Amino acid sequence: MYVVVHILSILFYLLGESLSEPSNKKFPENFQFGVATAAYQIEGGWADDGKGVNIWDQLAHTHPEKIANNASGDVACDSYHRYMEDVEMLTNLGVNFYRLSLSWSRILPTGYTNQINEAGVEYYKNLFSALKENGIEPFVTLYHWDLPEPLQEIGGWPNPLLADIFADYARTVFSLFGDDVKNWMTFNEPKQTCLAGYGVGTLAPSISSSGIGDYQCAHTLIKAHAKAYHIYDEEFRPTQNGRVSIVVDTTWYEPASDSDEDKEAAERKIQFNYGWYANPIYHPDGNYPQVMIDRVADRSQKEGFPKSRLPEFSAEEIDYIKGTFDFLALNTYTTELAKWTNDYEIGTPSYDADVSVSTYQDTSYNSSAAGWRVIPWGMRRVLNWIDQAYDHPEIVITENGYADDGRLTDENRIIYYAEYLTNVLEAIFEDGVNVTGYAAWSLMDNFEWTSGYTVKFGLYQVDFDNPNRTRTIKSSAIYYKNVIANKCLVNTCEE
Incomplete structure (x- = not known):
């Protein structure tokens, strides 16, 4: 060492x-140290032992050209069969916790709670048991981008029904695994789920509906998170004594200069990027960032829409959602640099046009293979x-x-x-x-x-x-x- x-x-x-x-x-x-993975990225066993099809299975099998070298997660690291090797690696590292996600389709093949796949339940129970035996706390994410395909077939996250369907899934999971899991995260990086999945279409389910589908997706997802939190808080916390949160990601946006305009642009960008999901949950006042509400409403009116493309939370929903985190x-x-620019011309609606901020990376810094400085x-x-x-x-x-x-x-x-x-x-x-x-x-x-x-x-x-x-x-x-x-x-x- x-x-x-x-x-x-x-x-x-x-x-x-x-x-x-x-x-x-x-x-x-x-201070606790850990490592992280996600189910679709490591488990493989995509159709083993009763697992259902999810949107990444679907994308990889029907549009392989959208993934580098036509790859898929069909086998991945084969952790479904080799999870004890993973536990050995974790034990060797000496981590305090292991952040992992559940495959919704492995537990509920159709996405609905009327059919529970016992083999999938057994897999996760065995994994959690092995972690606990080695002094490693599981930090478990309920949803890391892999929606069951039958739920996508009814519209996916833009469909408001998914808030209740997710709540049912969460209740099932808390009941099945809550004795072993004390740290829960409802969603991983919802911005990627919505903006990339239903906005620009770069991630599964690869739907392009920027400025509309991505906002409706986020609205449903935020309400789904709140429902899951309240279910845990009211039904499971008294006996399980765990915690619940949501994982929101962000790049840091640094003003490109000391000008007031660039400072305003950087703040606007992080509000649209991070505050979009964080404000309704983490901010004491709740609701979407005011700059987001105002800009989307203004541009929607100029585009000829009868109301804002950004859905509105009721006063009751704001109160229900805010504070749903432990x-x-x-x-x-x-990190990216943010530079003020004139508002994009009114025309085709899009998230980027609603933000109207220019961002770029400083090329004087080294870059990783992912292209991030x-x-x-x-x-x-x-x-x-x-x-x-x-x-x-x-x-x-x-x-x-x-x-x-x-x-x-x-x-x-x-x-x-x-x-x-x-x-x-x-x-x-x-x-x-x-x-x-x-x-x-x-x-x-x-x-x-x-x-x-x-x-x-x-x-x-x-x-x-x-x-x-x-x-x-x-x-x-x-x-x-x-x-x-x-x-x-x-x-x-x-x-």
Whole structure:
């Protein structure tokens, strides 16, 4: 372990002044470290033991050209059959928690609660049992992008009926697994589900309805989250004593200059990007950001719509939704610059036109294989913005990581973790932000959605050409293991 930390020091020296020295502050004793994965990205077994079809199965099988190299998650890391190997890797890392998601279709093949797949239930019960036996807490996401296909056939998330259908699913899951799971997240990155899935159509179910379908999707999904939270709070919390949140992701948007216009543009962009989902839940007043309400209403009127394309919450719904969280869960990876621009011309409705902000990345920073610039100070700034915007909540960072080509000696991933975690420490100790946990994305290389297997985020390498899906430890895993064991990014930390 010392060797990898020593290598880190050499790397920072050799790679120059663009890199900052890792913090020598020690993480608080109660700080929790973990890693994250998602069901469709690792499980495989896409049709095994009664599992139903989900929208990613459907996309991969009917439109393989939309995924790099026509890849799919049919086998992926084969964790459905090799989950004990995953538990061994987690145990070796020494993580406090493992963030994973449930495959809705594996538990409820049709999406509805009238048919429960016992083999799927058994799989997750065995996995949770193995985690608990090794002192690892499961952090479980109910929905990580893989809607059962029968529910898409009735319209998917833009259909308001899905709020109640999801609530039924949540109640079933809390009943089945709540004795083992104490940390629940309803949705992962709802912006990707709605904006990418029903807006621009780049992710499953690949529907293009920007400025309409994405807003209706979000409206249903936010209400679905609130229903699930209240079900847990009223029916299960008294005996299970767990917590519930939602994972909202964001890029940090830095003003491109010191001008008031660029500052306004950056704030507008993060409100449309993060506040869209966070405000109704985390803000004391609830509801969508006012800038979003005003701009979409204005543009809708000019486009000839009888009312705003952004659905409206009733006063009762606002009260029902706000405060439906026990901690704030954040995914974040990179930073973009935001520049003011004239409003887009009135014409075809779209989310981008509603925002009317120009964003771009600073090319002076190194880029990961995912195309995201490595800008560590953005981590500290987004944590501070959230802390101030949402009244100092407890924050758990549920995803953060670096993509490369899957090499075993992955120095750039080590540097990424060291620099981003340094900014987490600075947010905690210098700024007083209440960050209590961090999950690295990802435990192992996996299916990265439309990128297929062309980019790799894992702490462990997976040989996708081998039917055994052999896992091999990377240098970054050894480094992260040392960080977890010592709560320290370097050899010796200040207490």
